[in-house]
Amino acid sequence: MVMTEFTYVFAIGTFFALMEAYNNDDVANAWATSVSSRSVTYQQAMILCIVFEMTGALTVGARTASTIKNGIIPITAFNDNAGVQLLAFTCAAAGAAIWVMWCTRNSAHVSSTYSLVSSIAGVGVATVGARGVQWGWNGGSGLGAIFSGLAMAPFISGCFGAIIYSLIKYVVHVRKDPVKWAVFTSPFFFLIAGTVCSLSIVYKGSPRLGLADKPAWFIASVSLGTGFGLAILAGLFFVPWTHAKVIKRDHTLTAWDVFYGPLLFNRPAPVDAQKAKVPNYAVIQHGADDDRDSTGSETDASSSKEKDLSPETDRENIDAEHTANFGSQADYKLLMVKAREEHHAELRRKRTPLGWAMRRLHNNPVGAGSSYELHNMKAYLMRLPAFPVVALFYGMSYDIHRSQVGILGTPEGKRMARVYSQAPKYPNEVEFLYSYVQVITACTASFAHGANDVGNAVGVWAAMYSAWSTGTASAAKNPVPLWQIAVMALTICIGFITYGYNIMKVMGNKLTYHSPSRGSSMEMGAAITILIFSQYSLPVSTSMCITGATVGVGLCNGSFKAVNWQRVGLLFLSWVVTIPIAGLIGGILMGLSLNMPHF
Structure with a gap:
């Protein structure tokens, strides 16, 4: 291709690469649990998403980019032909973007990671034949290693989520005074979040911070030091603040009062403290009215269209409320x-x-x-x-x-009512406290997503940019420019802000019963799994991890009926069909582009 054609193809490839990043629904999954359980508003999630998504991408995201760029189609397959490489990754981005855009538009939940990987594989088959594609393990960067995450990632994240929630359940929920136990054990989550995030940066070294060859003692001391430092700060400031807010029911407390620290233990409770209310997290919304007014308290039950699935609610009554003939x-x-x-x-x-x-x-x-x-x-x-x-x-x-x-009245409504009835409902004061903890775990999950999925999106674009700017096929170890990672991370954030609701509206509360204590366990389990895979340069789907963690936490309710297995099956089916469909789209586009008549 001449230079004009290079520029034309690169412009098309850039458009599809940005569209694939814009429609990256995995970031919506990272925040869907927090928003659906009302720990944060959608607007608050947007701000936090930008901060932690960008941080994770800029510090860790370059490692998975090299796998996407070089691990599936070997660089030798292009015979040092920059035009073919540019065209190949353009078609790969187009194949993934077309499939993900269609699914997002129709609120279908698919993995953008596996869409891109499958599209690259299809392009590889069309370019160099099936033998030229790295189907095996290939040192941890081939398709065998990547697709192994299809089974491993949900299972591992499910185990992590179940372990974390079991700790909450048996250390807090089943105690005689769960509210106090929740308050004074909350620094534990600061410890986990700080350790996990810092470990992801220093272990195997963030390429941007010069940490490539640090000894084990340095990695352990920095990671644990950060975690314990955050835990100590939480004990000094967060615990006294939540003690006054939840136990003393001090409704006059403001966010800035957190800086008083231990002095808040001596702050007298207001005279009308017992009148203070916290949101009712055992309420499932089916109507258009919100269950809280602008001050955060509940509205009158007679004017609400909510259905209270409290522990004393009889299951027969629940089913009776949902057996009305809904119509056509x-x-x-x-x-x-x-x-x-x-x-x-x-x-x-x-x-x-x-x-x-x-x-x-x-x-x-x-x-x-x-x-x-x-x-x-x-x-x-x-x-x-x-x-x-x-x-x-x-x-x-x-x-x-x-x-x-x-x-209400639909088959899905009846099914979800049965699923919710299997989940014990715990005191709202405890769930209210974990709504703050869930903000931390959601930020950790967003950091993990930026560390993994941004690298997936930028890897293809980096290969296209290198071929276009240098006129030669991209080298296997070419570094990914920092500005490209920043552009992709920002594009993903913009997609979440303007279009993420299309996925979030179908993800919240559809797999199992959600609450802040459960949601924080799901997000932390998914975040740990994503960061582990990132450390070994294995792209993994955030949607798979959060789904696995959700199922793991749901099973901790003690019954298989506490999980909506039909929805889980549909999600798994969407992951599986993504592989051939995205691969076919990318492969067909590449085959047509290579073999079409030209002058």
């Missing part, structure tokens, strides 16, 4: 449309750029007839300025809890 599929779709219109009406009342855009769309509807009718063409012109504003801000205002409306 058209009725269900009509109810969903009604819920969406209620949400849009609320957005139109806001004096924000999104409110302006929603009002403009509402006031200029498309009329009857084809799109080329004069009145419709005028409507499109009037609506056009609002589209980019909605695309940018709509996801930031989406309420994933309201999107759950309509499951």
